Amino acid sequence: MSLISEINEKAKKIGRPLRFMELCGTHSQTIAEHGIKSLMPKNIKLVSGPGCPVCVTDQSDIDIVVGLALEGIPIAIYGDTINVPGNLMSLEEAGRNGADVQVMYDITEAVEMRKQKPGLVFFGLGFETTAGMTAWAVKEGLIVYSAHKIFPPAMAALLANKDIKVDGFIDPGHVSSIIGMEPYKQFRLPQVIAGFEGEDVLLAINMLLDQILSGEARVENAYTRLVKKAGNPKARKLIEEVFEIADAKWRGLGEIRGSGLKIRKKYQKQDAEFVYRDLIKKIRQEIKPKPSACKCGLVLQGLIESKDCPLFGKVCTPDKPQGACMVSVEGSCNVEYRYNRK
Amino acid sequence: MCLAIPGKILKVNGQMAEIDYNGIKKEINISMVDVKVGDFVMVHAGFAIEKMDVDHANDVNRYLAENK
Numbered sequence: 001m002s003l004i005s006e007i008n009e010k011a012k013k014i015g016r017p018l019r020f021m022e023l024c025g026t027h028s029q030t031i032a033e034h035g036i037k038s039l040m041p042k043n044i045k046l047v048s049g050p051g052c053p054v055c056v057t058d059q060s061d062i063d064i065v066v067g068l069a070l071e072g073i074p075i076a077i078y079g080d081t082i083n084v085p086g087n088l089m090s091l092e093e094a095g096r097n098g099a100d101v102q103v104m105y106d107i108t109e110a111v112e113m114r115k116q117k118p119g120l121v122f123f124g125l126g127f128e129t130t131a132g133m134t135a136w137a138v139k140e141g142l143i144v145y146s147a148h149k150i151f152p153p154a155m156a157a158l159l160a161n162k163d164i165k166v167d168g169f170i171d172p173g174h175v176s177s178i179i180g181m182e183p184y185k186q187f188r189l190p191q192v193i194a195g196f197e198g199e200d201v202l203l204a205i206n207m208l209l210d211q212i213l214s215g216e217a218r219v220e221n222a223y224t225r226l227v228k229k230a231g232n233p234k235a236r237k238l239i240e241e242v243f244e245i246a247d248a249k250w251r252g253l254g255e256i257r258g259s260g261l262k263i264r265k266k267y268q269k270q271d272a273e274f275v276y277r278d279l280i281k282k283i284r285q286e287i288k289p290k291p292s293a294c295k296c297g298l299v300l301q302g303l304i305e306s307k308d309c310p311l312f313g314k315v316c317t318p319d320k321p322q323g324a325c326m327v328s329v330e331g332s333c334n335v336e337y338r339y340n341r342k
Numbered sequence: 343m344c345l346a347i348p349g350k351i352l353k354v355n356g357q358m359a360e361i362d363y364n365g366i367k368k369e370i371n372i373s374m375v376d377v378k379v380g381d382f383v384m385v386h387a388g389f390a391i392e393k394m395d396v397d398h399a400n401d402v403n404r405y406l407a408e409n410k
């Protein structure tokens with residue numbers, strides 16, 4: 001029997017409406033690309049969670065890096081970040097105003113570039129998958145502004161919000177390749193770690209239904225070709241050597257205890273928050289929050305869908321994004337605009 | 343952010359390695375993994391994030407075989 005017919009049969013047997021949340025932005029992209037929502041039985045709804053790192057980066061972090069760029073400090077970033085609107089401007093606009101903003105595919109490029117541009121700051125963001133790479137670069141001497149986050153505390157924050165109804169999580173594949181299965185076991189609902197092909201996501205949905213049918217709530221791995229039970233201890237060691245756990249602000253979710261990665265004192269000469277502390281203090285004082293009707297924060301929690309936002313598709317498009325969820329290619333609004341706009 | 347591509351290690355050179363992505367060769371960083379020539383790895387943003395298990399190449403077939 002095919003996965004689709006299994007899903008249909010099991011969903012029918014369960015009968016009640018089910019909401020599954022995919023936690024990784026790349027899963028949102030897979031779901032849209034393969035039209036998986038259109039293949040689902042009526043009682044299964046797939047909602048996106050806070051797994052797009054660019055989207056969940058707090059506005060104040062964007063503003064600080066824009067501020068540093070405008071003060072003449074060379075900045076290196078991953079591509080998606082460049083168009084996130086700041087309270088003052090985006091990094092792309094800062095570049096057009098004479099700031100030195102370099103887009104990298106790979107952090108090793110930034111490590112090379114710092115030889116020509118001493119003082120270069122890399123804007124480090126992302127979850128456990130990219131944190132190890134940044135840790136490596138810090139050890140190589142690169143200065144980093146860390147907006148890195150770890151994933152499980154955000155899942156705990158989502159589950160603590162009683163307005164958010166979820167029957168199962170599709171856990172992020174590549175974050176899991178680093179952290180393994182253990183950190184998810186604290187959450188008492190069905191969870192399946194999935195890969196990024198269309199059929200990987202279908203398999204995860206099918207396995208979530210199996211758990212619901214048998215009344216179980218476990219962590220299962222549907223991405224065994226990559227994810228080991230214990231994750232990647234070498235990558236975790238690298239992360240732990242350079243970073244310590246700190247509180248962090250997430251767009252939409254607010255401040256979450258113990259969800260951020262801050263550079264340890266041992267490496268403070270590579271910590272932009274230490275190296276440029278006076279400048280950052282000044283930038284913080286000068287930030288004037290600009291009111292916006294952007295609902296990215298609610299979209300990230302699965303509380304509303306992109307199309308429920310009054311800006312979506314009208315004034316907010318991938319060419320002229322008003323908020324982070326429309327900027328990133330894996331932001332829910334960007335994905336929704338490209339694949340499902342009627 | 344999590345887009346990643348599997349490839350095969352051709353040559354190891356300290357913390358870097360040459361990798362083959364279906365005919366395309368590239369240098370990647372292998373500081374996060376313990377690998378040798380011939381291993382398959384998943385590569386994200388220029389780094390190998392984890393070794394692949396070729397015996398488990400197809401999770402879907404395995405599930406369908408186990409749950410007939």
